Amino acid sequence: MSSLDVAWGITVRSLKLIPRYPSTFFPSLIMPVFFVIAFSGAFSGLVNLPGFPATEMKDWILPMATMQGCAFAGITTGVALARDLENGFFDRLILSPAPRRAILAGPLLAAMLRAFLPLTLLTGVGLIAGVHYRAGALTVVPLAVAGVGIALVAGMWSVGMALRTKSQQAAPLIQMMLFLGFFLSTALVPVDLLTGWVQTVARVNPVTDVLQLARQGFLGDITWETSRPGLLSLLGMSAVLGVFANRGMDKVVP
């Protein structure tokens, strides 16, 4: 059995666990839909701020909520791995002749595939809610690239944490970091309209660039100049967190 077969086998198992443990995956679908409804409604007046790039708040919030859904979908693979570590399944996997990199690749590939569920759902919600897809069908291309990318990054983060803590109890901490990543960026308003320390943090937060990549088709044309920072940020975060997950895997002793 090749490394590819092992990785794919673990990926398929991870996807099959979705209907078996709906309570762990369901929030990653429901929460972003709720965010679209609540934030678009509660903060609808923000679009009247001079310099706000969207005409309706839902155009600004939907891509952000989609990214959150994708990130949470990615995180669920780490939580599932923690469950495997708790119940002993992961020990049996490690003792098998399967290469460790293949065992690590499985959940990460699953994280990327899981992202397509919130992507599809939120795109449907956007169409029903009358969100403007200003770049036409192409709008969803950078959205999907950013969504799959952020799911991989979140998957690496959660897998790395799961391998270190070996406990599902770490889930709130894993999620908290993700929340902070989003809310210390341009989640609600563009960076120029932020003030104080949040503006400083948002300028260097790579999530800001990822949101710019995801949002561009909802606000205007899709360009390479707008896409590049987001793609580079995803690449950078994947490299750093990839090392983090990889080292976590090396430290696991059955």
Added chain:
Amino acid sequence: MSIAVAQYASLSRRSIVTTIRQPIAIIPSFTFPLLFLAINAAALERSINLPGFPPVDSFLQFMIATTIVQGGLFGAIASGSAIAADIEGGFFDRLIATPVSRTSILIGRLAGSFTLAFTQAWLFFGVAHLFGLTVDGGFLGMFGVALISSIASAGLGSVSVAIGLKSGSTEVVQGSFPLIFVSMFLSSAFFPRSLMEGWFKSVATINPLSHMIEGARSLVFRGWETSEFLMSLGIAFAILVLGLTLSLLALRARLADKA
């Protein structure tokens, strides 16, 4: 009479001490609202210049009442979790085997919620003052906000106690947390109703939390207004009465099951 008072005092003290001894259960209710306050105060500061925004000095001044109520409501869940943990651990069965007053079991828990929320309110005011908060209602205004938040917290605490008594499961009680989250977001807790539109504004208008928080907020930026305070306090009391009714019914049902 003195025995009844001693029972109430003893179970109230146990509830408060249990809460203090479980920092993991109360830390989120202290840290999350402060974190949201810190982020929103900087992220949404420019929005106070929008036409129709209430005449506040800063977004911090607009948000502080929300933060205090939010902290109180988050902490209220701990009461339900604690009583569910008592049921899971068998303490509840041992307690009802004694001749202790049944209502003291509930009142003890609510005292924990009330005390936590009241302490938290002053802590939040203290932290916000360090970052430039001014309260036009002065000490009386801050006391009013703390009281409203504490009574609402005791009310929601009694709802979570009812859920804990009914289910006997800490997981089920914790699972009710999103309901608070949703109720807060579907109100004017985070942004004024005057800047909302359409169906969302209608939902926020019929949500009693909107009016409770707006009343508390006015004590912060408008100064003391008795009518606003009484309206807000009345809603908090209504939540308390509803919660107490539900928790008494749940307690009666559980005692009937044990009989």
